[in-house]
Amino acid sequence: MITEDDIIIVDDMRRDMSLTERFYLPQIAQGLSVTLRRMFTKRVTLQYPEMRREPKLEGDLTDPHSQLNASRYRGVHRLNRDPDGRVACVACFMCETACPAHCIHIDAAESPWPDREKYPAKFDIDELRCIYCGMCEEACPVDAIELTYEYDLVGNTRNEMIFDKGKLLEVFDETCQIKPRRNPRITGYAGTGSPDHQPARPTGEQH
Amino acid sequence: MNASLPYLIYALFAVGGAGIYLALPRSGRSTAVPGSILGLAAVGMFVAVVAKYALPSEGAGFSYLFSAMALIGAGRVVTHPKAVYCVLYFVLVIISVSMLLVLQGAEFLAIALIVVYAGAILVTYAFVLMLSQQSASVPGDVRSREPFLAVLAGFFTMACIAGQVGDLPLAAAPSSEQVIRLAQHGEADQAVMPEMMVDGNTAAMGAALMTKYVVTLETTGVLLLVALVGAMAVAKKRVPIEESPDPEKPLGQVGREAAPF
Amino acid sequence: MLDLLKNQLLFSGLLIAVLMGAINLGVAYCTFYERKISAWIQNREGPNRVGFFGLFWGFHFWGYGQPMADGLKFLLKEEMIPDKADKPLYVMAPAISFIVSTIGIAVIPWGGYLDIDADGIVDVACQVANPDIGLLYVLGVGSLGVYGVVLGAWASNNKYSLFGGIRAAAQMLSYEIPLGLAILVVVLSCGEVRLENIVRAQIEGGGTWNVFVHPLAFFLLFVTQLAETNRAPFDMAESEQELVGGFHTEYGALKFALFFLSEYTHMIINSAFLCVLFLGGWHFPWIPGLGLEDTAWWAVLAKMAMLGTKIAGCVFVYMWIRWTLPRFRFDQLMRLAWKGLIPTGLGLVALAVVMTYFGIPGSESVWPKLIWGLGGNAAVLFMVVLVVGMSPAGVTGRQANMPPISLLSPAKRVPRADQGTAN
Numbered sequence: 001m002i003t004e005d006d007i008i009i010v011d012d013m014r015r016d017m018s019l020t021e022r023f024y025l026p027q028i029a030q031g032l033s034v035t036l037r038r039m040f041t042k043r044v045t046l047q048y049p050e051m052r053r054e055p056k057l058e059g060d061l062t063d064p065h066s067q068l069n070a071s072r073y074r075g076v077h078r079l080n081r082d083p084d085g086r087v088a089c090v091a092c093f094m095c096e097t098a099c100p101a102h103c104i105h106i107d108a109a110e111s112p113w114p115d116r117e118k119y120p121a122k123f124d125i126d127e128l129r130c131i132y133c134g135m136c137e138e139a140c141p142v143d144a145i146e147l148t149y150e151y152d153l154v155g156n157t158r159n160e161m162i163f164d165k166g167k168l169l170e171v172f173d174e175t176c177q178i179k180p181r182r183n184p185r186i187t188g189y190a191g192t193g194s195p196d197h198q199p200a201r202p203t204g205e206q207h
Numbered sequence: 208m209n210a211s212l213p214y215l216i217y218a219l220f221a222v223g224g225a226g227i228y229l230a231l232p233r234s235g236r237s238t239a240v241p242g243s244i245l246g247l248a249a250v251g252m253f254v255a256v257v258a259k260y261a262l263p264s265e266g267a268g269f270s271y272l273f274s275a276m277a278l279i280g281a282g283r284v285v286t287h288p289k290a291v292y293c294v295l296y297f298v299l300v301i302i303s304v305s306m307l308l309v310l311q312g313a314e315f316l317a318i319a320l321i322v323v324y325a326g327a328i329l330v331t332y333a334f335v336l337m338l339s340q341q342s343a344s345v346p347g348d349v350r351s352r353e354p355f356l357a358v359l360a361g362f363f364t365m366a367c368i369a370g371q372v373g374d375l376p377l378a379a380a381p382s383s384e385q386v387i388r389l390a391q392h393g394e395a396d397q398a399v400m401p402e403m404m405v406d407g408n409t410a411a412m413g414a415a416l417m418t419k420y421v422v423t424l425e426t427t428g429v430l431l432l433v434a435l436v437g438a439m440a441v442a443k444k445r446v447p448i449e450e451s452p453d454p455e456k457p458l459g460q461v462g463r464e465a466a467p468f
Numbered sequence: 469m470l471d472l473l474k475n476q477l478l479f480s481g482l483l484i485a486v487l488m489g490a491i492n493l494g495v496a497y498c499t500f501y502e503r504k505i506s507a508w509i510q511n512r513e514g515p516n517r518v519g520f521f522g523l524f525w526g527f528h529f530w531g532y533g534q535p536m537a538d539g540l541k542f543l544l545k546e547e548m549i550p551d552k553a554d555k556p557l558y559v560m561a562p563a564i565s566f567i568v569s570t571i572g573i574a575v576i577p578w579g580g581y582l583d584i585d586a587d588g589i590v591d592v593a594c595q596v597a598n599p600d601i602g603l604l605y606v607l608g609v610g611s612l613g614v615y616g617v618v619l620g621a622w623a624s625n626n627k628y629s630l631f632g633g634i635r636a637a638a639q640m641l642s643y644e645i646p647l648g649l650a651i652l653v654v655v656l657s658c659g660e661v662r663l664e665n666i667v668r669a670q671i672e673g674g675g676t677w678n679v680f681v682h683p684l685a686f687f688l689l690f691v692t693q694l695a696e697t698n699r700a701p702f703d704m705a706e707s708e709q710e711l712v713g714g715f716h717t718e719y720g721a722l723k724f725a726l727f728f729l730s731e732y733t734h735m736i737i738n739s740a741f742l743c744v745l746f747l748g749g750w751h752f753p754w755i756p757g758l759g760l761e762d763t764a765w766w767a768v769l770a771k772m773a774m775l776g777t778k779i780a781g782c783v784f785v786y787m788w789i790r791w792t793l794p795r796f797r798f799d800q801l802m803r804l805a806w807k808g809l810i811p812t813g814l815g816l817v818a819l820a821v822v823m824t825y826f827g828i829p830g831s832e833s834v835w836p837k838l839i840w841g842l843g844g845n846a847a848v849l850f851m852v853v854l855v856v857g858m859s860p861a862g863v864t865g866r867q868a869n870m871p872p873i874s875l876l877s878p879a880k881r882v883p884r885a886d887q888g889t890a891n
Contacts, residue, residue, distance in 0.1 A: 035509045035792040045513040318604040326611025334637040337622045
């Protein structure tokens with residue numbers, strides 16, 4: 001309920017107009033000069049198919065018209081491979097549970113590898129249904145699912161836009177040069193072949 | 208000229224009047240079709256009579272065309288049940304009449320007619336009538352009021368005017384040729400007329416208005432001004448400024464003030 | 469062949485054909501440049517993709533094929549007539565709008581007189597018709613322009629459209645008066661109503677275009693023409709934000725395209741009119757071939773090009789204003805017309821009358837005209853500013869019937885930060 005005290009009158013709205021304002025023309029001339037100057041400034045348009053924003057992970061990311069912050073952009077998903085080339089997912093269903101659009105479908109199966117219990121026999125993401133909120137990425141305990149910087153995703157049919165495990169791994173292969181996989185934070189599993197493995201956690205929190 | 212011709216013309220007026228009377232919108236069974244046929248027949252016969260007796264002249268075909276357009280349009284102004292269409296037919300009449308004026312070499316009058324009537328007055332009509340209902344369902348739209356008296360008065364006036372202009376027996380006026388001659392070579396205008404007539408008559412018209420008819424013109428202007436002031440005096444409603452019950456909360460400030468931007 | 473062209477009637481027919489083509493093409497590219505200019509003002513590129521059907525090795529010519537694509541789209545859209553619309557009027561309204569805005573080209577003097585076979589005798593006038601009432605003809609045709617809008621609005625049977633139509637009618641009626649006053653100033657100072665002779669009067673008077681003698685009248689005419697064409701900031705009739713398009717809400721496909729075309733045609737014709745009345749028509753000093761005595765075909769073409777350039781400049785200003793200024797509120801619109809433009813116009817007419825009485829417009833020298841004209845305009849402007857300054861101050865964003873500011877309790881008045889006023 002609105003009480004008396006809630007009524008606030010901003011004094012600016014009540015200001016008497018000055019003579020130039022009442023006479024319109026000086027103000028109009030001012031406005032016209034602004035737009036005229038605007039006409040000769042640099043265009044901000046990016047001519048999309050020919051010009052693209054360059055995805056970068058670090059460095060100078062201050063110019064939003066030529067660079068795209070690859071570490072933050074929420075584009076097409078990928079399913080990461082561990083350093084041995086296997087799918088990193090452990091089929092824990094965290095992402096499927098977290099997904100607000102219910103676009104992730106996982107079939108878990110017993111893992112053929114000794115270091116985990118399960119792995120995804122099927123992993124489908126409906127890219128048309130996805131809202132690209134990134135909650136799957138946040139939920140994933142092993143950093144297996146990630147959103148990439150790829151934004152121009154097109155297809156001819158709806159079925160084509162349902163990405164299965166193989167397709168998602170392909171996306172990883174295509175994008176891992178520019179955006180490498182981050183190291184897993186929780187399981188501590190770093191694979192065997194990673195020379196620059198470092199724990200992601202600050203040392204003080206390690207027990 | 209045939210002595211019985213005037214009475215033939217009056218008879219045609221009567222036929223036309225009967226047609227209009229029948230075609231006027233009314234409640235009950237519509238007689239618009241026989242009325243329209245009668246009216247069109249009257250217009251056609253009138254054109255035939257005029258064509259028989261008129262002197263051959265340049266642009267006569269256009270003259271007949273625009274006259275017929277004006278007559279039929281004027282008939283539709285009073286007989287169409289939808290008010291907006293009536294305004295449109297009125298515009299048609301105005302344009303046809305202004306074309307007739309152009310044919311007579313009176314371009315200024317033609318354009319003045321269009322600017323004043325079609326451009327201003329009828330737009331105001333349209334402005335008001337647009338607020339009327341689109342489907343003519345109101346009784347006032349469907350039924351015309353006092354159709355017989357209106358038609359009688361209208362066509363009697365028309366007969367009288369026709370008698371004034373031409374050689375009809377209702378009035379003993381100078382013939383139209385004499386009128387035109389007088390207007391063109393009137394004494395007061397002779398000083399300004401001759402050279403300007405070569406270039407068209409707008410300048411001559413302006414000169415006549417500003418010399419010979421200046422008092423009339425100014426009187427008309429003052430009359431219109433008085434009417435304007437009077438209309439504003441009548442229309443202006445004095446609304447007493449309401450006292451705000453609460454001096455802390457003045458009028459018009461009851462809820463939250465919405466800033467315009 | 470050349471002898472046939474010497475006939476003014478046939479030449480006028482040819483001119484009509486050429487002008488209709490040129491103006492329709494001009495209108496198409498006006499829509500293109502409208503989008504371009506709006507884009508430039510907003511730091512964008514605007515349409516730059518459509519070329520000419522992929523010809524020329526796929527080169528897209530900076531989007532110059534866009535108007536063709538737009539026209540094709542309008543042609544191929546479905547023609548719809550709303551169920552409850554008044555069908556005859558609904559179909560007629562765009563046509564009326566387009567015809568009325570187009571017939572104004574008839575009296576514009578596009579290029580002076582033409583001597584076709586170069587024998588020193590002027591053969592034809594480069595003008596479709598040169599009636600005795602040329603200027604009033606434009607006025608009359610312009611005053612009919614509102615019918616298309618009003619009828620389209622009414623026939624659509626849509627309340628928003630009706631609002632648009634009513635606004636258009638009221639606006640048009642109010643702005644006809646200052647329009648007439650501004651034109652009257654020109655008529656008084658040139659002593660002519662034939663447009664060709666008005667151009668001639670401006671050239672013969674030492675090349676003083678009317679805009680140099682009567683700048684305020686020029687401004688007045690420009691503002692009222694903005695209102696007559698329903699262009700921003702006077703586009704109350706179609707205001708997209710409140711009335712979702714106003715009078716053309718219910719229109720689509722080619723009928724909408726006709727409304728669209730008529731708006732731009734109206735702009736072009738009005739600009740031509742403005743150029744002829746105030747900017748010396750096809751005349752430009754210091755350029756050879758643009759004088760009264762030049763009647764060869766190349767000189768006439770140069771004159772037409774010059775007038776075209778001036779028209780393009782005026783149309784650019786129309787667009788520039790549209791993408792700069794926000795729309796007027798309706799009471800502001802009416803106040804501007806009745807309390808601002810009409811008194812100013814009356815003052816200018818009085819000035820022109822006084823100048824005519826002292827024989828200033830007919831003088832051979834340039835200086836008396838400039839001194840009288842500019843001095844008088846300054847006086848009128850001073851009077852206007854004086855009246856504006858002395859009238860009670862309007863307050864932004866307030867209705868007139870609200871109490872004065874002093875009644876507001878001080879506790880609730882929050883000063884704006886950068887004003888720094890007390891309380």
